[in-house]
Structure formats: C-alpha cells, structure tokens
Amino acid sequence: MSSKARIATVSLAGCFGCHMSILDIDQRILQLADLVEFDRSPINDYKDFQGRCAVGIVEGGCCNEENVHVLERFRRQCDVLVSLGDCAINGGIPAMRNNIPLRECLEDAYLKSPGVYNPAGTVPNDPELPLLLNRLYPCHEVVRIDHFIPGCPPPADAIWDALVGLLTGKPVAPVYNRLKYD
C-alpha cells in the first residue's frame, strides 16, 4: 500500500449531488490522484475499507439503520470525518418528511398514487428491505463530525480548498460569496 493519504467517500441519504460537486473539481481530480489514494467510494469497485483513512467524506444524513451502521464504520476507520453538504449537516430536503408519519408517506406512494396497480393492497414489506428510521438524522447526531462544508451542493472550489487544507494541515478561510442558499 502506498504512503499517500487515503480518502473514503460515501453517499447516505443524499442525492449524489455532493459527489457530483466533487467531480466538478474537473481536471484537478487527476491532480488529486497524485496526492491521495482513494479507498472505498462510489466511483471505484472496492467492497470494503482497504485500510485506515486520513479523511472520510460523508454525503447525506441517516434515513435507515444501514446508514447508521455505515456512518459508524466511517467514524471508526477515518481519522477525520467531514459532513459534506446540507443533508449530512441538517438532513436537507429529505428531512421534510420528519413532520409526517412514515406510514402516511408509504401509503401515499404505494396505495393512493394515481395509476397504481396493487391488488394485494400492501406497501413493500419484504425482509430484504431495510429498516427505515422514524425520521432523518443529521450525521453529527449519530457520530462525532470534525468538519462541515455547507451548501446544496457545496461548490467544487470549497470542496477542493477544504481537501487541500486537510491534507496539508493548513487552516482554510471560509469564502463568504461561496455560501449560497436557494
């Protein structure tokens, strides 16, 4: 295993937009490959952590029990854990379901929606389907998070600056005009 710093990334209850924003660093991703080694991430085929990681980047909050387990594993395997984007930081748009009983969401989608063909009248309930949590939990309510990069999604330049800062140990000054909310 090389001596480069290792990075792992994961999308929990997110839309992959934050991962797309990571890719929006464009050609710098090839530069990044010189600085770091990618451990498990949706962009490669590693099935599990290959080793201890310097930095773990988490997109999305926790909506089901598996998200919690994966997040806990990231905390154990990574020296520094970063919440990337509004869903990881505060639940984001998926947290809009927090005020609605879960059962109601399921019945609306699988029993009442127009065009639905459901002679059995049941919502999906197979044992293969994982346990949904009663509400969306932001990552820092589940494990300790070291750094937060806000935005929906955070701009690529903010992600790049934060990564370079973490890898070089230099503090990063927030850039005010990158903080946009819509």
Next chain:
Amino acid sequence: MPTSETIRKHTILPLTRVEGHGKVTIHRNGDGEVEQARLHIVEFRGFERFILGRPYWEVPVIVQRLCGICPVSHHLAAAKAMDRIVGGERLTPTAEKIRRLMHHGQMFQSHALHFFHLASPDFLFGTDGTAASAFSAPVEQRNVLAVAARHPDLAVQGVMMRRYGQEIIRATAGKKIHGTGAIPGGVNKNLSLSERDALLRDAGRMLAWARGALAIARDFTMDHLVELTPFGSFDSNHLSLVRGADGALDLYDGVLRAVDKDGNRLVDDVDYQRYLEVVGEEVRPWSYMKFPFLKKLGPEQGWYRVGPLARLNTCSFIDTPEAEAARRTFLSLTKGRPNNVTMCYHWARMIELLHSIESIRVLLEDPDLQGEDLVVTGPRREETVGVIEAPRGTLFHHYRVNRNDEVTLCNLIVSTTHNNEPMNRAVTRVAKDHLRGGDGIPEGLLNHIEVAIRAYDPCLSCATHAVGGMPLIVELHDADGVVVDRRVRGGG
C-alpha cells in the same frame, strides 16, 4: 439512538459505478440452477407526500433534490408541469431555447459521466481481449483514475466533456447542480453574449471528442458482437417521447410513442396529459421501486424499456446530420428493426451525446437566446402533467395545485423505474448464463451482474424517491433458502 419502524433489518452497502444504490439476490434450486434473481430497491424517501402543501413555484427547485446527477431533468419536468398551472405552456422562443440548451447541456454531461467515469473501465481493461474477460478486470483497475493512468488523453476528454455540459447548465440555470433557471411560464435569465462566446469557443473540440467517444462505443460493440449480443439481452417493448409533428428524436418535448420488439406501434403518438390511460405501475412487496406497464397489454406483457436504446428504437429520425448518420449505421445492425441488445445501450447513448453537441452548436448561434421576453402566463389550471426525456429515459411529473397555490397531489414516474423489469430480466439472464456449478459465486460474476445493470445507466437515487444508501449485495441461497455465499460490493 434513532428508533425504527417495522421492517426487518438487512445489511446493505453501496453498489458502485452506478448512480445510487442497489442490491441483488439470487436463488438456486437443489441442482444448483438459478431459479430467481432480483434487483431490489430498498430505499424510500417520500417526496410525493412531503411536497404536498408546498407552494407550486417551489416545486421545480425542491424536486430536483431527488437526484444530483440529472437534477435538470426534474427541474425541467416540474417547470413544464407548472407552466400549465400558470397557463404559460406556450413559452416564448427565448425561454424554450434556453431550456433546450440547458437540457442538452445536461444530456452531454450525464452521458459523458456515465461513459467515461463509470462504464469505461469495463470496456478498456480486458485481460485477453474478450468482452467477458474485460468485465472481470482486477478490482483496482475498475475506476476512472486507473483509466487516467493508462489512457490519460481519454480521461481528460471525459472530464472536460462533463465540465462543458456543466458550464452550459451554470450559464442557463445559475448553478452547475440544483440550479434555479426554469420558473413557471419561462426562465429567469437569458444567455449573455460573453457566456455564449465562451461556450462557442470550446464547441468544436467537444464535437470532435464526441465523435471519438461514439467510435469507441461502436467499435467495442462490433468487435465483441458475439459475446455482447446475448449478454443480459431479451426482446422487449420500447417507449419514449418523439416530436409530435414528424416523429423525430426530441428530448425536451413531444408525444408518447411505444413499439414492440418488431417495431409495431403499441402507443401511437399520444398526448402525455393522458399518460394515466397509457401506463400503470405495479407494486411488488420486495422492492420500493414500482413496475410500470402499458395498460393495453397488462402487467405481465406490458413492460417496456426506456432510455437511449428505446429512443433510437421509437424515433423516426434524428434532426442533426451526424447523429442521424450514426443512427442509420446503428439500425443497419438489426436491418432497421428495433435493437433489443442490452449492451447496445452504450452505443445508443454515445449517438445521443453526438446529437446533443450538434444541437448545442445550433442553439448557441441562435439570437433568440439573447431575447428579453422570458415569461408568459395565461388562464390558470388545477391539474398538470410534465414529461421530458431525461438522460436515462422518460420522466413523468403529475401535480394538482389548489387556489391557495398549494400542491395537493404529486405523482412521479422516473426514468429508472420504467427499466425496473428490464433490469431484473438482465440480472436474471446474466446469473443464469454465467453462474454455473459449485456453491460459491465465481470470480467476476459480481461485476458481470453490475455490467448488465450499468448498461441501463440506472439512477437508483431517483428511482426510489428515496432516502439513504442502498448498495449492491449478491446473495446466493440454496434450495432451503439458506445463504450459502454472499458478496458485497462497495462498503463497510
């Protein structure tokens, strides 16, 4: 600690190099033969419920958060729906062309992302030059950074093509991801001359690279035709929008057309406001993703495919010259009849990539993009359907809005959902063809299954309207249902 509701727990971890998360289970009988293979979608987000009560003008901005990979599709489908709510569906030329440019920008970036960043390792790294061994390349080679190390020019092209599409989205929507450009009845900005000139400057290079990408996809398919033709393949129906006037490929608007495996019309250019007469959605207990079907054929026979392959099978022609020439070459393979080869999705996708950059060049030269008449409104409506051809296929948004501007009904059928039954069949076919003998899962099978799923470029993030991470697990059950082997792709 979080509490939980009723559904039994199962270990899940991420499926890789597709957008979103998936899980596969395989059941074998006492003789070791595959009896059943299923792709499960195990997430649920509830967008259709929590959008209720929100004001209609928020919808194009909220629903795109279903998916960060093709947010423009949801943004535009919702905006098209809300155009009708405000009576503004006859857009000004500036508004319609800005939206079309935005949509082609996203088609270009999404197709480039899928081909170069996600799928190309499966094509580029063979151990003995055959398609089957290509899919079994060592795990550390199967990512875009390994492509960059071995084929640096190609990796740079992929990165820069994606960037070009993203820059078009930023120029038309304000942001590369989750923009705000389309509003009910129009758009909120035009394209400035300096933005236009910056985009025109790179357009020629993008066209050249798109031709190159198409050549790679075509040559790979033709060179491995014998292995690829049966790989995860089956006959099916196909559905897409086509342009109402002449049946041309149209990604932004049109009428619904479906054909069967031989090209006979099943749905003959129907107005999509009547989509509920055309498609139904079956619920099965083992997946959060529904199973759409054509109502005239019923749930057993009525399933169909969408996306690039389906679009080339349904459309009468393509209105840009190079993509049309490529379509003719593509169709010559099947003597003009629909192409039902699953792995031909990649080739079809690259024909569309070329069509998008050709269309972008035409649009950028159009002075209407600098027009200042951006929004129209008319008589108010209460119910509306917006449909668009997203990179992965036909996307339906259906809403009702009350007099207080609140959304009172929302039904979404996203592209990947249409491909639910086809992806399950592809998984089954690959499992049956490649999983033989012994108790274990042979080396390479896992990636073979993913290659078949990946052909559809599924966006499982969209598909569930869902929350959370659902990765790919392949489980092997014996005749008694006991797990005899288990491979997990992607995580913890």
